[in-house]
Amino acid sequence: MKIKKNDIVTVISGKDKGKSGKVLKVFPKQQTLIAEKINFIKRHTRPTKKVQQGGILQKEAPIHVSKVMLICNKCGKKTKVKIERHSGKSVRICKKCKEMIDLK
Structure with missing residues (x-):
């Protein structure tokens, strides 16, 4: 999820x-x-x-x-989430503003 x-x-x-x-x-x-x-x-x-x-x-x-x-807590819009790996950790990314939501 x-x-x-x-x-x-x-x-x-x-x-x-x-x-x-x-x-x-x-x-x-x-x-x-x-x-x-x-x-x-x-x-x-x-x-x-x-x-x-x-x-x-x-x-x-x-x-x-x-x-x-x-x-999204950065842009304040309803958004879908993309999961990427950064430095060995999974990170959730806002698809609208391309900012990291948080670390997993």
């Missing part, structure tokens, strides 16, 4: 189209990620010994990687 934790992404399709947020967690096997303020679901919880107060909770749900696009 070309999107990593702490990247800024924007949603390009679906109910949250146009929203952007920071990636909190990535699930490579399922090709999904959790980003803050994106893809909220409502969870109905029952009062238990651990959770004294039940009710309806809102939390972020995983969203598929194909529905989001990385925002």
